[in-house]
Amino acid sequence: MEVQIAVAKVNKYAVSESGDTLEVVERPNGGVSVVLADGQSSGRGAKAISQMVVRKVIGLLAEGVRDGAAARAASDTLFTEKQGKVICTLNIASLDLNSGTIVLTRNNPASVFICRGEEIDCLEEESIPLGTSRNVRPVITEIAIEPSLTIVIYTDGLIHAGKRRGMPMDIGATIRAVMEDQDPSPQMLADTLLAEAVRLDENRPADDISVVVVKVTARDGDNVRRMSVRLPIEGVMRFS
């Protein structure tokens, strides 16, 4: 089998820094974790918060701390520092090779979609962001790693897309439309969701938007791990 992870991420219109931070890190047992945080508001302040949360979480995961405990620790740190005045959402998707599962940890009102073949489920149990109070608990879902599994995680920019024009996005319907294609790549699914949101916002995203797609395929190829990153850098023109 092969696990593929795809990310597509865009900043709020005319804001140079995204309040969303995403990192993919190796776990001590050889699996990987995707850690996505969305700091309250946008720009530099939100970036500092989401970076702090992600750093805290990946530092703990690297030490072997379990995902749920890492989320609670990040929440306590944020609450202690900001006294509940600043909140931050968090999603962790971990490929755990010890248990043979994908562990989803969620402190984010935004739901998560789970697709198995033609069946599309929505995880929408109530979940509150980090930093809101002492004793914030994450919602944890564990799913066996098996072919034809696709998981879609996103920040609230995707939910709010189009709302200011009264045309909110139907995320489930967009996922369903793409999944009806012949075995879409996870990057294609992430790109399509992001493009639809940006279109609904008339090419001026009203918020930072991040979309993560995790897909398990039956593919048995080489044993090569691959990663690719594409980073537009128009900003650098200012300095060169």
Add this chain to the structure above:
Amino acid sequence: MEVQIAVAKVNKYAVSESGDTLEVVERPNGGVSVVLADGQSSGRGAKAISQMVVRKVIGLLAEGVRDGAAARAASDTLFTEKQGKVICTLNIASLDLNSGTIVLTRNNPASVFICRGEEIDCLEEESIPLGTSRNVRPVITEIAIEPSLTIVIYTDGLIHAGKRRGMPMDIGATIRAVMEDQDPSPQMLADTLLAEAVRLDENRPADDISVVVVKVTARDGDNVRRMSVRLPIEGVMRFS
């Protein structure tokens, strides 16, 4: 412009953990850093060393510490812990949006290739691994971000490929052959280098091998950041 980073990575034959650790992380200014470490020997011990070095470096980079200082700090930490008995190579490639440059930090005897159009240079100034003594200095090279720039970084598994059969790999010639193609993607270049090494090792890599390619293109597309990861997980079958 767009910066593309591609990674291809394989374990030593019949060893479940790679002694090479690679992470791509956001820098505080919005750029990214690729951090690659290769711990002495192979398997679990080497993994622990290279993970420790990478964690140390990315933690410091996140705090705004400059790359060279982060490399020195990681070396001192390793030397203090292991008294010079365990060494680890380190490469950092940072896209620095403040200076409009790519900063290459190297504590690795393995050279680095820089391609600009048809011109291929090799950075081969002497460079020693971390942890060998107090006061280890990295070799630092700063290159302006401009279209048609391609940088190739690798661990010594690539250099040693084929040597046990007396057929060492000519890395420069392989790069030149791929670059003569019509604008190869960085993933294609990384995959070709890795595949050639694995072929010379008769499909049983004698060492962990990691290849990183950084490419700058003139592409002006959307402002979307993208990342994709592909992870073979045959190992998980044991647990499921």
